[in-house]
Amino acid sequence: MRHFLSLKDYSKEEILEIIDLGLKIKKEFKEGKAYHYLKGQTLAMIFEKSSTRTRVSFEVGMYQLGGHAIFLSSSDSQLGRGEPMKDTARVVSRMVDMVMIRTYLQESLEEFAKYSKVPVINGLTDRFHPVQLLADYMTLVEHGKDKDLCVAYIGDGNNMAHSWLMLASKLGFTLKIATPKGYEVDKSVLQEALKFAKESNATIIVGNDPKEAVKGCNVVTTDTWASMGQEDEKAQREIDFQGFMVDSRLMQKAREDAVFLHCLPAYRGYEVSEEVLESKNSLIFEEAENRLHAQKGLMVWLDKKRREDGK
Ligand code: CP
Ligand code: NVA
Numbered sequence: 001m002r003h004f005l006s007l008k009d010y011s012k013e014e015i016l017e018i019i020d021l022g023l024k025i026k027k028e029f030k031e032g033k034a035y036h037y038l039k040g041q042t043l044a045m046i047f048e049k050s051s052t053r054t055r056v057s058f059e060v061g062m063y064q065l066g067g068h069a070i071f072l073s074s075s076d077s078q079l080g081r082g083e084p085m086k087d088t089a090r091v092v093s094r095m096v097d098m099v100m101i102r103t104y105l106q107e108s109l110e111e112f113a114k115y116s117k118v119p120v121i122n123g124l125t126d127r128f129h130p131v132q133l134l135a136d137y138m139t140l141v142e143h144g145k146d147k148d149l150c151v152a153y154i155g156d157g158n159n160m161a162h163s164w165l166m167l168a169s170k171l172g173f174t175l176k177i178a179t180p181k182g183y184e185v186d187k188s189v190l191q192e193a194l195k196f197a198k199e200s201n202a203t204i205i206v207g208n209d210p211k212e213a214v215k216g217c218n219v220v221t222t223d224t225w226a227s228m229g230q231e232d233e234k235a236q237r238e239i240d241f242q243g244f245m246v247d248s249r250l251m252q253k254a255r256e257d258a259v260f261l262h263c264l265p266a267y268r269g270y271e272v273s274e275e276v277l278e279s280k281n282s283l284i285f286e287e288a289e290n291r292l293h294a295q296k297g298l299m300v301w302l303d304k305k306r307r308e309d310g311k
Pocket of ligand 2 (some may be wrong): 264
């Protein structure tokens with residue numbers, strides 16, 4: 001049975017298949033043909049961190065597919081009182097058809113998946129945010145930006161940077177990452193990406209110079225300087241990230257047709273300027289909407305795989 005814990009477990013063909021399926025379901029939905037591919041199914045959504053997009057997109061997505069979603073936060077489930085992931089997994093997965101989890105450690109998510117009887121989806125961990133990347137890539141495909149693709153990621157070497165590393169190295173495009181010194185991507189994630197990049201012919205460049213990174217790129221992206229769980233480091237990070245804001249001056253150094261992506265929530269005047277965020281090249285709200293469509297594709301794909309595997 002397939003889970004969706006990281007893009008590293010997925011081939012290029014599978015990633016593109018999920019995105020194509022999401023696009024097909026999006027088209028059908030926009031044409032008023034809403035097929036209930038997951039009729040009568042239940043998705044459990046476990047949140048140990050805050051969310052707007054992930055919660056709304058999964059809940060609405062499951063409803064539109066003919067199913068139902070249950071929201072469980074750690075503060076009002078027994079997880080918050082210390083019930084282990086492996087027990088929660090064995091209980092919840094006997095009652096639902098799919099589980100989405102947003103938590104801190106990738107290892108907690110993996111433990112849940114190990115004990116789960118149903119597919120488990122990563123709704124963000126400290127290490128990866130793979131469902132966001134499905135939506136991001138879908139948006140680039142819709143805008144024809146996937147041809148001759150070069151993505152510049154500016155900012156923190158966090159879960160989004162790691163997810164871009166996985167996507168680029170699997171699909172075989174160019175990714176240039178610029179982080180402040182001391183905020184580089186995790187070495188083991190980078191090593192893994194470089195290994196995949198050899199097979200896919202991806203070009204991966206990591207450095208500390210935003211201007212160098214955006215040169216020749218048709219996509220510029222960034223993320224918050226202080227992720228969930230790093231609230232105490234916020235003040236120090238604001239000092240250390242000086243010079244890393246994506247503003248119009250930086251965008252001008254990218255390719256003329258460059259678009260801007262951000263997983264959101266965005267902090268104006270920090271990782272991105274108001275002007276870039278609100279510019280005509282900013283695709284952020286289409287990107288956010290595509291969370292819904294891409295994840296519908298993912299859920300239908302996982303369900304199909306599960307049936308094929310006879311589970
Ligand atoms: N981009 C994203 O995952 O947003 P939320 O934290 O609002 O879910
Ligand atoms: N890096 C951010 C992404 C939020 C969607 C975080 O983990 O908080």
